[in-house]
Amino acid sequence: xxxxxxxxxxxxxxxxxxxxxxxxxxxxxxxxxxxLTALVAMGLVLLTGVGGLTSFGQAAFVxxxxxxxxxLSTAYGLSxxxxxxLSLAVSGSLAVLLGLITVRLSGHYLPLGTLAWGLGLFYLFxxxxxxxxxDGISAIPPLSIGTFKxxxxxxxxxxxxxxxxxxxxxxMNLLDSRTGRAIRALRRGHVAAEAFGVHTPRAKxxxxxxxxxxxxxxxxxxxxxxxxxxxxxxxxxxxxxxxxIAVVGGAGYVWGGVLGAAIVVVLKEVLQSYLPLILPxxxxxxxxxxxxxxxxxxxxxxxxxxxWLISFLPERAGGKKPDTSLKLxxxxxxxxxxxxxxxxxxxxxxxxxxxAVNNVSFDVQAREIVAxxxxxxxxxxxxxNLITGVLSATAxxxxxxxxxxDKAPPQEIVKLGISRTFQHVKLVPDMTVLxxxxxxxxxxxxxxxxxxxxxxxxxxxxxxxAEAARQIERVGLTEQMHQLAGSLSLGQQRIVExxxxxxxDPMLLLLDEPAAGLRHMEKQRLATLxxxxxxxxxxxxxxxxxxxxxxxxADRIVVLDFGTKIAEGTPATIKTNPEVIKAYLxxxx
Amino acid sequence: xxxxxxxxxxxxxxxxxxxxxxxxLALVLVFAVTRVILIPQGEFVTYGALTYASLAxxxxxxxxxxxxxxxIGAFAFDLIVARKALHGRLILRSVVTNIVLPSIVLxxxxxxxxxxxxxxxxxxxxxxxxxxxGLYLYRIAFQPLAxxxxxxxxxxxxxxxxxxxxxxxxxxxxxxQRGPAVLSGAFTAGALRFTGQSLTVYGITVAFIVGLWLFFxxxxxxxxxxxxxxxxxxxxxxxxxTTLSGQIAFLLASVIGALSGIMIVPITTLYYDSGFLIGxxxxxxxxxxxxxxxxxxxxxxxxxxxxxxxxSFYASNYKEVIxxxxxxxxxxxxSLAAPAVEEEKD
Numbered sequence: 035x036x037x038x039x040x041x042x043x044x045x046x047x048x049x050x051x052x053x054x055x056x057x058x059x060x061x062x063x064x065x066x067x068x069x070l071t072a073l074v075a076m077g078l079v080l081l082t083g084v085g086g087l088t089s090f091g092q093a094a095f096v097x098x099x100x101x102x103x104x105x106l107s108t109a110y111g112l113s114x115x116x117x118x119x120l121s122l123a124v125s126g127s128l129a130v131l132l133g134l135i136t137v138r139l140s141g142h143y144l145p146l147g148t149l150a151w152g153l154g155l156f157y158l159f160x161x162x163x164x165x166x167x168x169d170g171i172s173a174i175p176p177l178s179i180g181t182f183k184x185x186x187x188x189x190x191x192x193x194x195x196x197x198x199x200x201x202x203x204x205x206m207n208l209l210d211s212r213t214g215r216a217i218r219a220l221r222r223g224h225v226a227a228e229a230f231g232v233h234t235p236r237a238k239x240x241x242x243x244x245x246x247x248x249x250x251x252x253x254x255x256x257x258x259x260x261x262x263x264x265x266x267x268x269x270x271x272x273x274x275x276x277x278x279i280a281v282v283g284g285a286g287y288v289w290g291g292v293l294g295a296a297i298v299v300v301l302k303e304v305l306q307s308y309l310p311l312i313l314p315x316x317x318x319x320x321x322x323x324x325x326x327x328x329x330x331x332x333x334x335x336x337x338x339x340x341x342w343l344i345s346f347l348p349e350r351a352g353g354k355k356p357d358t359s360l361k362l363x364x365x366x367x368x369x370x371x372x373x374x375x376x377x378x379x380x381x382x383x384x385x386x387x388x389x390a391v392n393n394v395s396f397d398v399q400a401r402e403i404v405a406x407x408x409x410x411x412x413x414x415x416x417x418x419n420l421i422t423g424v425l426s427a428t429a430x431x432x433x434x435x436x437x438x439x440d441k442a443p444p445q446e447i448v449k450l451g452i453s454r455t456f457q458h459v460k461l462v463p464d465m466t467v468l469x470x471x472x473x474x475x476x477x478x479x480x481x482x483x484x485x486x487x488x489x490x491x492x493x494x495x496x497x498x499x500a501e502a503a504r505q506i507e508r509v510g511l512t513e514q515m516h517q518l519a520g521s522l523s524l525g526q527q528r529i530v531e532x533x534x535x536x537x538x539d540p541m542l543l544l545l546d547e548p549a550a551g552l553r554h555m556e557k558q559r560l561a562t563l564x565x566x567x568x569x570x571x572x573x574x575x576x577x578x579x580x581x582x583x584x585x586x587x588a589d590r591i592v593v594l595d596f597g598t599k600i601a602e603g604t605p606a607t608i609k610t611n612p613e614v615i616k617a618y619l620x621x622x623x
Numbered sequence: 624x625x626x627x628x629x630x631x632x633x634x635x636x637x638x639x640x641x642x643x644x645x646x647x648l649a650l651v652l653v654f655a656v657t658r659v660i661l662i663p664q665g666e667f668v669t670y671g672a673l674t675y676a677s678l679a680x681x682x683x684x685x686x687x688x689x690x691x692x693x694x695i696g697a698f699a700f701d702l703i704v705a706r707k708a709l710h711g712r713l714i715l716r717s718v719v720t721n722i723v724l725p726s727i728v729l730x731x732x733x734x735x736x737x738x739x740x741x742x743x744x745x746x747x748x749x750x751x752x753x754x755x756x757g758l759y760l761y762r763i764a765f766q767p768l769a770x771x772x773x774x775x776x777x778x779x780x781x782x783x784x785x786x787x788x789x790x791x792x793x794x795x796x797x798x799x800q801r802g803p804a805v806l807s808g809a810f811t812a813g814a815l816r817f818t819g820q821s822l823t824v825y826g827i828t829v830a831f832i833v834g835l836w837l838f839f840x841x842x843x844x845x846x847x848x849x850x851x852x853x854x855x856x857x858x859x860x861x862x863x864x865t866t867l868s869g870q871i872a873f874l875l876a877s878v879i880g881a882l883s884g885i886m887i888v889p890i891t892t893l894y895y896d897s898g899f900l901i902g903x904x905x906x907x908x909x910x911x912x913x914x915x916x917x918x919x920x921x922x923x924x925x926x927x928x929x930x931x932x933x934x935s936f937y938a939s940n941y942k943e944v945i946x947x948x949x950x951x952x953x954x955x956x957x958s959l960a961a962p963a964v965e966e967e968k969d
Contacts, residue, residue: 154951
């Protein structure tokens, strides 16, 4: 993704800071606090900025980490190094529990839900006897290596910043991987990601756990820095504060979390120490000024400060083209011409009293282009959604190669070799074309999150990107490979969707209005591509309104009107069919 | 536990629940129309309550000055936005709503504060002051962010909450205050004693719920608000000024908040920072109501009030834990019933 050089420079600068002569010890304390906050904010970046899951409850996970080590190292005398994995495990496993309940919620339930359990847990911390109630736990042993005890803020400084930089690297590695693409697609709704086999609830749970573990790590460090814990820093206010740190820094960027932490921690410190000098005598002036500055900052840079800063840097040249010689395994080709690939048998879909698809039957054979046409509202896209498992049929059956798939979810349908595009383009606009297309190959890679974080996924990843690049080349968008998908024209975005669908290595390609928004020449190129695909052994089922395009391309046409099939046949017979003419042009045309 | 205690707890729970219901309704309203999760709702409660209590005690509340200051800010925002096309009527309207109005209210407040005004005047003044604060806050903090994501609006809302809470300490000090009862007198029915105050709470809550229902169902403004809630762009294309909808929503929310505050401050002592927790319980009710349904929110608020009352009797230490954990089973149910197909947000 990005070059590692700036990170190395940053790490060296951070390592050198304590050696600067005359560095006030107080600054080191500030940097410690920034590091601790940055860890939590980084988790939120992944959770909220990238994954679209807003959480107010992160402070509670910091609390879990801190209290776990506090209890174990005081009451049971365990070494802090032994409690580290335990702290992370407690945060992580409670994240699984809370995550299972909350991540399925969408939109505004999620932030409010997390706020609620964040508050509840805070009160629990302050009421439980073995956690020391409101007084908390003190006399926590410091971190130590051999006989060296990290008692001063200056000595734990390295532990904190090593944790921050390592976590940042691991998080960035994760984002730049097969799993990372699935996570980055979450914010745009799940229909598209699921159509390519991404298990979205699992991906959401994963980021939830990741963020909780980072928060737990911060809590563990906090406990050994302060050597005492009490409930106050794990309350709802803190949870809210972590979230706005991430937003102020730039919620979509790992380093935005670090920047946000630096800004907020320093700002609060400055306000607290200097404001009373300007406006003496009054209570919480710093809170007032802080609140106002927060609103002002958001009005000036709603996307956060990191992207705003980055925009001043010279634009980086596009990434390098993947090595397209690497091959992925291909699925066995479908049986020869004439065998039935897809059988739709009396499929019916009702939404309340509306019958969107009314007992429609048709089939698609191997090596065939079938067009599904009909006036607007005829039920074409609903039929697509039934076939691909986005909707389940009210009655009737759909089978692929003789196997019934009525109740199968989208993730299972795509495994059978059926991939699709969408009428309303569903790409991730802030990912490059290459990354978007690579989502199509999601099921053909195997690397999991852990191996991605540790960069053990590179061989697998190279093959996926090679496949993506090959398909982009095939549809003729090599030039745009490293541009952001959102910057392309609508017509090009439709072509990107086709490349993504091709990455599945499908037997049957479902295209929903692929030619809409294309220019004449582009339509011709698309028709050629689809014929080539058919001749290569693939079948295509397409919905399209451009009759010239359909009539020249399709082997067979199925006509729907008001959810009912009114005709089926070759283009020539459809053109003269009186029912079809009536449906399109009205009576007696 | 005997029946008397149970009845007593129920009464307590219902009184609190009624307040949570009002706050929950306001939160639902503001969220639906502006997508802002209104954390400062709690500050409207304390501002209303403490302004009322201060006035009744013959003190000058700082909130009246804040209203004027925010009004001047709102006027400045109006001028900046309209700088390319300034014309007399626009400036006049802005001056009247943002500067003249709060100035008059400030003058009245100064005049009345010196002579311990009757309860009715205290109520009216407090309501008007907080209503103006709500209105100007929308203009200054949220209207410029109307196009951004729910998350950014939420964070801005946190910023406003922090600033208002800090100002609350400045205006009212760290000590709690209590106000005089809105309606004095009481009567007993069996073992239960109904105070005029608790009857006021029930009456006003019911009146507001019915009022909102009529407002949204029957008036053009109410329908405009609903249209904005369903689809901002569509509402604008149909000629609805979405900023006006936002202003109405904030106005209603701040009036509801202030009114809730005025109703509880005779019952419990309120501090400058009490609003946050009260507002959050309204949130709990609003979430149970799914942030869309008014009747469900009202019912949920009663449940929250009752659970709170009973848990404060049985396990007072865990009162807050129980109230907030009440959400978990609700969320669980909601997640099981989550729709299968869901389109992208943002």
